[in-house]
Amino acid sequence: AQSVAQPEDQVNVAEGNPLTVKCTYSVSGNPYLFWYVQYPNRGLQFLLKYITGDNLVKGSYGFEAEFNKSQTSFHLKKPSALVSDSALYFCAVREEQAGTALIFGKGTTLSVSS
Amino acid sequence: DAGVIQSPRHEVTEMGQEVTLRCKPISGHDYLFWYRQTMMRGLELLIYFNNNVPIDDSGMPEDRFSAKMPNASFSTLKIQPSEPRDSAVYFCASSLFRGEKLFFGSGTQLSVL
Numbered sequence: 001a002q003s004v005a006q007p008e009d010q011v012n013v014a015e016g017n018p019l020t021v022k023c024t025y026s027v028s029g030n031p032y033l034f035w036y037v038q039y040p041n042r043g044l045q046f047l048l049k050y051i052t053g054d055n056l057v058k059g060s061y062g063f064e065a066e067f068n069k070s071q072t073s074f075h076l077k078k079p080s081a082l083v084s085d086s087a088l089y090f091c092a093v094r095e096e097q098a099g100t101a102l103i104f105g106k107g108t109t110l111s112v113s114s
Numbered sequence: 115d116a117g118v119i120q121s122p123r124h125e126v127t128e129m130g131q132e133v134t135l136r137c138k139p140i141s142g143h144d145y146l147f148w149y150r151q152t153m154m155r156g157l158e159l160l161i162y163f164n165n166n167v168p169i170d171d172s173g174m175p176e177d178r179f180s181a182k183m184p185n186a187s188f189s190t191l192k193i194q195p196s197e198p199r200d201s202a203v204y205f206c207a208s209s210l211f212r213g214e215k216l217f218f219g220s221g222t223q224l225s226v227l
Contacts, residue, residue: 034215043118043205043218044157090157101147101170102216106156 002027004093006105013081014113021076021108023091030096033074035065038088038107047089050074061085081112120206120219128227132194135222137206138187147216148181148191149205157205163189196226 004025013019025031032051036044048059055067065076074091091105119138127133139146147162161171166183174181178197183189193200203223207216 036216036218041220043207043220044216045218046215049215101159101162103159104149104157 002031002093002095002103004091004103004105006089006091006108008108009106010109010111012111012113015083016080019078019081019085019110019112021089021091021110023074023076023105024072025074025091025093026072027093027095028097031074032094032096033065033067034092034102035059035063035074035076036090036092036104038090040087044090047076081110083112083114086110086112118206118208118217118219120204120222122222123220124223124225126225126227127196129197130195131226132192133196133200133224133226135191135204135206135224137189137191137219139189139206139208140217141187143208143210143217145209145211146183146189147207147209148189149207151203151205151221152201160191160204193224196224198226200224201226 006023034049035047037047038044047063048057050057050067058064063078065074067074088107088109090107092102094102121136144165148160149157150160151157160173161181162169163183179193181191203221205218205221207218209216
């Protein structure tokens with residue numbers, strides 16, 4: 001069975017500092033990995049995905065994520081945080097095989113202070 | 115395209131009443147998903163459809179929950195009878211292909227008193 005874990009409920013960073021939001025996953029085969037962001041009272045919005053290829057994936061709003069197969073991790077990163085990045089971030093995974101859907105982590109609240 | 119459209123945005127009802135949530139996916143998308151979001155359990159997959167056919171409903175909590183997709187442009191999630199523990203935000207999402215990104219609606223905030 002597939003699963004995804006986000007070990008931190010909240011991450012606090014100062015504006016201009018780099019940020020990392022952690023995610024680890026468990027799947028039987030090859031993973032498809034995603035990051036989504038949710039702003040208050042809104043639905044989730046897609047940030048980026050890893051299917052295959054380069055381990056460093058670049059996405060929207062300057063975010064990137066690094067796939068690490070040996071550590072089964074897919075951490076979200078940004079070199080310089082903005083106050084407007086404050087939101088709830090979800091990591092999601094599904095197995096490559098047919099018949100499975102995206103499973104989401106519990107989410108990590110990112111708070112960027114000015 | 116207007117995106118995924120859900121209605122109503124807010125629903126307040128009393129325990130025991132029937133609740134129907136509605137979703138219009140993005141035109142041309144073959145996959146439709148229903149998720150439930152709570153503080154305690156996060157975002158849970160309830161059911162998903164491919165070409166209007168339910169593929170996996172293992173996340174539906176119990177028989178009180180049912181979902182239908184009578185055509186490519188409309189889906190409903192029904193709770194009958196509703197209970198206070200059903201209070202949550204219910205999201206509908208659609209995608210063009212199964213491996214592609216999901217587009218989420220704005221959600222329905224359900225409160226069962």
